[in-house]
Amino acid sequence: MDPLTAVGLAANVLQFVQFAGSLIATGNEIFHSAQGATADNLILDNIYGKLETLSEKLGNKGRMTTPTTEQERTIAALATQCKEDCSELLGVVRKLRVDGTKNRRWRSVKASLRTVWDGRRMDAMESRLERAQRILSLHIIGATRETISTMSETVNALKDQGDRLNINQSSNFDEIRQQLDHVRQEISIVQRASEHERDQHLPLSISPQDIDGLVERLRQVVIAERNIAKEQDVLANIDYEQRSARHEDIPESVENFEWIFNGEFAHWLEKENGMFWINGKAGSGKSTLMKFVAGNDKTYELLSKWAPGGFAVGSHYFWSPGSGMQKSLQGLIQSLLHDIFQKCPELMSLAFPQRWIQGIGGSAVVDQESWSEKGLCQALDNLAGQECLPIKLCFFIDGADELIADHIMLCEYLVRLTRSPNIKVCISSRPWVVFCDVFSEMQVQSLILHNISRGYISKHVRKRLESHPGWQILSAKEEDKEDFINSIIERAQGTFLWIFFVMRFLSTTLATDTLRNLRRRLDYLPSDLHDLFKVMIRSVDSIYYEDMARILLTAQHGDGPLSLHCTLS
The missing domain is CATH 3.40.50 (Rossmann fold)
Structure with missing residues (x-):
């Protein structure tokens, strides 16, 4: 049984205890009116319907998981006992509805019940209801605090997962923490009131509506946590390997x-x-x-x-x-x-x-x-x-x-x-x-x-050449050097990748070649990038052909980019 379910069940128990207690101890006056027995039966029908509803709520415990804490076990035991008492009351009220006569004058439901039950059964039920009411507040407070603790752990785990996914859920977590803080404050007020009432032997003042309010707030937190978890689940599942x-x-x-x-x-x-x-x-x-x-x-x-x-x-x-x-x-x-x-x-x-x-x-x-x-x-x-x-x-x-x-x-x-x-x-x-x-x-x-891109390629080419020691000592007229630079820029046709490979190719002999030979090397290289790749492949030493072919075939038929380890092996 999860803690929130225990708190909800405790609210049902409290609702039954207070309703049954009012029937037995206080007594609902049922006087004849001009309607006679019809009014009696109307009230008995209302009582019967209320008890049926409470019996169904108490019976929901059977669909819950096994209690794991002392508080959950106590609340479950109280629910079982109250379910039995509720069934007894249903039987009595059912009999009163059938046996009631038009001329019978009921002073109270309690008096009516004594016509069906003996005094010991009535006193025993009163005692059980009083006991349940005394211990219920303590366990409601404990179960609520346990629920808050469990929810806080869930929130922290979701927050860690959200940080790993880098998903924007900060406002959701802030709202949940505010809700939990609000419930903590409310349960502290209930605890102080319950301790005072217990010390003074006063009736329990907390109402089922108070507990229902706490349960509803906690249920909203559960819904918010589930939505956060769903968002994280979608984001994680929509991702795929190699996305970035x-x-x-x-x-x-x-x-x-x-x-x-x-x-x-x-x-x-x-x-x-x-x-x-x-x-x-x-x-x-x-x-x-x-x-x-x-x-x-x-x-x-x-x-x-x-x-x-x-x-x-x-x-x-x-x-x-x-x-x-x-x-x-x-x-x-x-x-x-x-x-x-x-x-x-x-x-x-x-x-x-x-x-x-x-x-x-x-x-x-x-x-x-x-x-x-x-x-x-x-x-x-x-x-x-x-x-x-x-x-x-x-x-x-x-x-x-x-x-x-x-x-x-x-x-x-x-x-x-x-x-x-x-x-x-x-x-x-x-x-x-x-x-x-x-x-x-x-x-x-x-x-x-x-x-x-032409202007930016021009800057790049000039920067690469002017920073190379071989260019500084190259024996040639400045206008011829400028003409060579312009030829490189013109041949590039705005293609940065072509410039990248060509500049690496020219740099290998820049320190030893004449400007005339550098121009020949440039003229040898195709302007088309695809044709340039062919020249680069043909320039590989023949002793590496087998290794090169293996790497290219692996890359061509692989499911994705090759790792360095795969390439070297």
């Missing part, structure tokens, strides 16, 4: 991307809805920029003006070499839901209304195996369909071209979501025709990254 792996693998920006906050993108963050498309060639720095933007304080400052009532940011980084979830629509939706649920758990009941209702009572809303792409998309649709959300939502989706699915379907789905005034999406991809066509037709704002 791609984000963590993207290097931090070595370039200054602050320029992104000086134009149309900043205006979109601050004032507009809909979508914003960042497109660029492979290796142009889209992922690095998206990571920079999604986690930048300036982004959050601008979004706070768009959503003064609060907002949540969700992000996903598609990655075709990664696991199935990292390149699927289902992985995208789970990532976005995970992020916004972490910030605003209240959204769960709006996203999964039917499942949330079915989960009331402590059962799980959903387990990890039951997520489906259709159901997850519907969850976001449910949020988009709300006229008013607790907070607004901004999603950052990187590498949409790496989705292994229908790209048109993805674009149309996201455009549909952003028709909601509460949701907007920033998406990045290569400038494939499918994205150009859909986003052009939908009049989505865009930014072409490789056109903007």
Whole structure:
């Protein structure tokens, strides 16, 4: 028997004790009126109905688990005895209802009972009721304190789990602790009053309504704890392995991307809805920029003006070499839901209304195996369909071209979501025709990254060369050096990844080569990134071909990114 159940049962016992005591000790006067015996029977019917209700409440103990503490065992024993007494009273009242005559004049229920029972049975019941009333207050107080202690332990465990999940539930825990403190204060008042009444041999003043009030407050705490546990369960189950792996693998920006906050993108963050498309060639720095933007304080400052009532940011980084979830629509939706649920758990009941209702009572809303792409998309649709959300939502989706699915379907789905005034999406991809066509037709704002990156690539190339000792001693005219730098920048076509590999390639002979040979090396390298990779593979010494082939095949057919240990072994 859990402590809260014990307190509830104690309230039922107290209700019976006080009602039965009033019947026997005080006596309910039943006088004939103009209605005669009809009035008598009416009162007896009311008494009978009340006793039936109390009998049913006391009988609920049979469906409870075995008592584990002395207080629970005492309350359970009292309930058993009161159930038996209630059954006896029901039998007596039933007999009075049947045997009562029109001309009989009852002075009290007690007098009526004595016509059915002998004095010893009546006195024995009175004694049992008085005993139950004397000891009940002590055990009600003890059981309530035990309930509060158990609930406090549960709250602490949930708080620890919430901290591990990084879920925003602080206000929920504050409210629960306030409720428990309030109950502690009330039970302290009851305890002081009970001790005084016991010392003065006074009747117990606590009423069943007082206990019912305590039980109801504690039940509300239980419901709040279950909701917190459900929110944590959903967040834990909607997560998946490698969800954040791609984000963590993207290097931090070595370039200054602050320029992104000086134009149309900043205006979109601050004032507009809909979508914003960042497109660029492979290796142009889209992922690095998206990571920079999604986690930048300036982004959050601008979004706070768009959503003064609060907002949540969700992000996903598609990655075709990664696991199935990292390149699927289902992985995208789970990532976005995970992020916004972490910030605003209240959204769960709006996203999964039917499942949330079915989960009331402590059962799980959903387990990890039951997520489906259709159901997850519907969850976001449910949020988009709300006229008013607790907070607004901004999603950052990187590498949409790496989705292994229908790209048109993805674009149309996201455009549909952003028709909601509460949701907007920033998406990045290569400038494939499918994205150009859909986003052009939908009049989505865009930014072409490789056109903007030229100036930053120029700074990067000059910095790398000028910091290299070989460049300082290179025997060549300054204008020829400048022409060589411009050739590198022009060949890059705004692609940071191409620059990264080419600069490493040129740096290996920068200290020994002439400028003429450096230019030949540059001309030898293809401008296309895919062709550049072919050159790099062909440049590997033939004695390493077998090892290289093994690593590449393992990476190609693996379920996810390779660990360093796997690569070396």
